[in-house]
Amino acid sequence: MMKAVTISDVAKQAGVSKSTVSQFLNQRYDYMAEKTKKRIEQAIDELGYSPNIVARSLKQKSTMTIGVIVANILHVFSTQVIRAIEDYCNESNFHVIVCNADDEPAKEKRYIDMLRAKQVDGIIVFPTGGNVDLYKDLVKQNYPIVFMDRMVPGISVSSVLLDNEKASDLAVRTFVKKGYTRIGMISPPIVKNITPRTERVDGFKKALKKQQMTFYPEYLASGEIADIQVMMEQLFKQANPPTALLALNDRVLVEILQFVKAQQFNIPHDLALIGIDDVSFAGIYNPELTTIAQPAFEMGKKAAELLLYLIRNKNVQEEARVYRFEPKLIERTSV
Amino acid sequence: MMKAVTISDVAKQAGVSKSTVSQFLNQRYDYMAEKTKKRIEQAIDELGYSPNIVARSLKQKSTMTIGVIVANILHVFSTQVIRAIEDYCNESNFHVIVCNADDEPAKEKRYIDMLRAKQVDGIIVFPTGGNVDLYKDLVKQNYPIVFMDRMVPGISVSSVLLDNEKASDLAVRTFVKKGYTRIGMISPPIVKNITPRTERVDGFKKALKKQQMTFYPEYLASGEIADIQVMMEQLFKQANPPTALLALNDRVLVEILQFVKAQQFNIPHDLALIGIDDVSFAGIYNPELTTIAQPAFEMGKKAAELLLYLIRNKNVQEEARVYRFEPKLIERTSV
DNA sequence: CTGAAAGCGCTTACAG
DNA sequence: CTGAAAGCGCTTACAG
The missing domain is CATH 3.40.50.2300 (Response regulator)
Structure with a gap:
């Protein structure tokens, strides 16, 4: 590393004091003589000076x-x-x-x-x-x-x-409008601190109610991402499995699609799907995926x-x- | 903001000098009396002191x-x-x-x-x-x-x-092994500075040669992502369009899939595909996408x-x- | 074993 | 219009 050039070097080179150079740097040239400016400017140029922001931060208490x-x-x-x-x-x-x-x-x-x-x-x-x-x-x-x-x-x-509840509401309405009644939801572990999860699940229940649909607890599955395949198997082993599924987020969606692929389900005929998060491949998937986008x-x-x-x-x-x-x-x- | 507590405050509280506190902070307690340590430790605790790294950086010239x-x-x-x-x-x-x-x-x-x-x-x-x-x-x-x-x-x-050339080589070999002969490649603009592009394209040509295949310049299309749909149309308007396509990266792949979808091509029957970058949806796409992963x-x-x-x-x-x-x-x- | 002093590279009242 | 001096919060030879 070359030795760094400091404000003192500039001051010396320009034949002024450090204070004046500092004023210049901070554009406080209210009353600075034109030729002083020029001299400083030139010195800075010649030396390739650039202020040390760490030093400034220490003084100004702002980084x-x-x-x-x-x-x-x-x-x-x-x-x-x-x-x-x-x-x-x-x-x-x-x-x-x-x-x-x-x-x-x-x-x-x-x-x-x-x-x-x-x-x-x-x-x-x-x-x-x-x-x-x-x-x-x-x-x-x-x-x-x-x-x-x-x-x-x-x-x-x-x-x-x-607005997480709204996201779920949007999904449920869409399913209901198309005549689906057995609507389920897949979620990662519903942990109290993780707002999007609790709110989306709550919103899901509320939305069903608002649409006068029954909420089937057995259609709401939550668990670690790694366990979703097993959860899905169980879900579809039931007598009347859901016919529509809301994926709480993009990672859940991918898991569901994995399962769908393995089971060779036909979407939306065998199972309708909506995912929260507008995944990059939504538009090119077969079929194209209906999603709910967040304005990230x-x-x-x-x-x-x-x-x-x-x-x-x-x-x-x-x-x-x-x-x-x-x-x-x-x-x-x-x- | 509360006034920040400094090393001086700690020194005062512990009844020692700043130097000693600094030694302590930097674990240089080679010869430090046990009770000095204790006192400093306690003072730090009581005051909730944490060193100002900006000041340290200024002195140490390392951030x-x-x-x-x-x-x-x-x-x-x-x-x-x-x-x-x-x-x-x-x-x-x-x-x-x-x-x-x-x-x-x-x-x-x-x-x-x-x-x-x-x-x-x-x-x-x-x-x-x-x-x-x-x-x-x-x-x-x-x-x-x-x-x-x-x-x-x-x-x-x-x-x-x-190893960009290797990536292209891998793709070409895979195509050739399966009997494809009309192999093309889609790329974003081939700009000199952008190593992955130049090397992958060069690698593509070399690989074909190595496999004793002909390189058809008309099967290599490059241009802005936004123009790829049009480029693809032209590509497939030719008398003998390619039957296999290498996507230079993930973004190109998505464009190709868009086109494939619009044309209702059947993969790999109508067109075989390999993409460099192992996209997140490769395993769930229909059909599953053969890719070349980078060890990012x-x-x-x-x-x-x-x-x-x-x-x-x-x-x-x-x-x-x-x-x-x-x-x-x-x-x-x-x- | 511990402290006084100088210094890192800036900024900022203040004096002139 | 410009400069001398103090100070931001640390560290580090050095002295004792």
């Missing part, structure tokens, strides 16, 4: 960096959210550090601690829900934080979520907006809010 | 952070690479800042400059190829950098790449390993190398 802790960057939804956050931050000259908590509270805690030690200006997190005390602490300290995809009961942090980009952008607002307005005590986004039904031919 | 500049985080390959890098860095207590260059040299330059100003310890980049002078500068300054997925001719930076995780891990090695051994002048990774044929039923 222009935020942290994003996702459950897993491999999920398409997370990827889209990150992309949107990155785009938004980029416009505002913020950088983003990405972390994977893998739904493990211990990892999440470690990342939050590290990010704070690194003095990031704020954090967007898909909360595991397993660090309630930590969240409370952050709130008490008025630390800028936004929750994404999930809420944590009792924690007053603004949260960006899909808008959601990511909203979270970034909220966070930067909190960062810039630390003094104002904002009321935490839940921001709901509209799911969108994309009708294709699997129903 | 324990690296930058990753991808072409687009929305590509599955990039996502997997990032995940692998993140995992590896995490073990070594490094953080990663993710940036999207969108294949725009201007954006790439801006990010590289910003990351350096932020004093990141090194950068992994999917190079656009459009900033040759900048790359040269970095090399000259012995700045830790690793290229991913692409090489830049004339720039001596270690690069992690798929291994590649990401390797890049991280290389970069951290460079960071830790800045003094040793390492020879830049190209690391090739083996593509893997996953035979399913689309051939």
Whole structure:
């Protein structure tokens, strides 16, 4: 590494003081003589100087960096959210550090601690829900934080979520409209902290009721992704198996399709299907898959907006809010 | 925000000097009295102290952070690479800042400059190829950098790449083995800087030759993703259209499948298909898609390993190398 | 075994 | 219109 050139070198070269160079860098040339500017500009050019942001951050107590802790960057939804956050931050000259908590509270805690030690200006997190005390602490300290995809009961942090009940409602209506009556749903483990799961399942039940349909508990199967094949077998061993199935998310959908393939079911004749999450192959699958899309980009952008607002307005005590986004039904031919 | 507690506060509370607290923090308690340790430990606990890493970074000239500049985080390959890098860095207590260059040299330059100003310890980049002078500068300054997925001719930076020619070879062999003779390939624009494209196309030609097959230029179509439908139409308007097609990547594959669907082609009867990139739906598509997988995780891990090695051994002048990774044929039923 | 002092590279009142 | 000085929160020789 070459020895770095500092503000002192520039000052010396330009024949002015460090203060003046600093003023120049921060565009505070209210009363700066034109020739001083020129000299500094030239010195910077000649030396190839670029300010050390770490030093600036130390002084200014702002790193222009935020942290994003996702459950897993491999999920398409997370990827889209990150992309949107990155785009938004980029416009505002913020950088983003990405972390994977893998739904493990211990990892999440470690990342939050590290990010704070690194003095990031704020954090967007898909909360595991397993660090309630930590969240409370952050709130008490008025630390800028936004929750994404999930809420944590009792924690007053603004949260960006899909209108999950609406998503299920959209699906159920679609099935009912086409005359299906034996409607089931497949879900990963319904864990209390994981808002999308609880809300989508609740929404599913409510929607059936609203449509005056009976909810058959035996048509609602939930369990680890790895166990879904077995769960499906059992589901279809029943006397009257469901004729329509809602997949809680993209990963569940893939499992269902696996099963459908093995059983050589004909969609939608033997089984109608709707998946929440507009998977990349929905339009090219045979038959095309009816899905419910999440506006992931808008959601990511909203979270970034909220966070930067909190960062810039630390003094104002904002009321935490839940921001709901509209799911969108994309009708294709699997129903 | 609460006022942050600093090392001075801890020192005061524990009744020792800042130096001693610092020693403690850095586990340099070679000769530290047991009771001093205890006192410091307790003070830290009581105050809820956590060191300010920005201040440490300024002094130590190391931020324990690296930058990753991808072409687009929305590509599955990039996502997997990032995940692998993140995992590896995490073990070594490094953080990663993710940036999207969108294949725009201007954006790439801006990010590289910003990351350096932020004093990141090194950068992994999917190079656009459009900033040759900048790359040269970095090399000259012995700045830790690793290229991913692409090489830049004339720039001596270690690069992690798929064995692209092998990937095409695998595909061609598979087609030939099954008796196909009219083999084509669809590619995005063949731009010189984008190594995977040039190498896969070259590999395709070479492989045909090696199998003593003729290469029909009219069976090689390349162009923007948005234009592929039209390209395909023209391709199949020919008197003797290809009977087997290699998709250069996942995005091309999706376009081909779109066309296949519109034309109601029967795969593999009317058209055999192989795609480079093992898409998520390969196993559930009808028919199942034969693909060639990239070991994205291994590649990401390797890049991280290389970069951290460079960071830790800045003094040793390492020879830049190209690391090739083996593509893997996953035979399913689309051939 | 522990502390005083200098310094990392900036910014920011304040003085002139 | 510009500069000297203090300070951000650490670390690190060095002295004792």
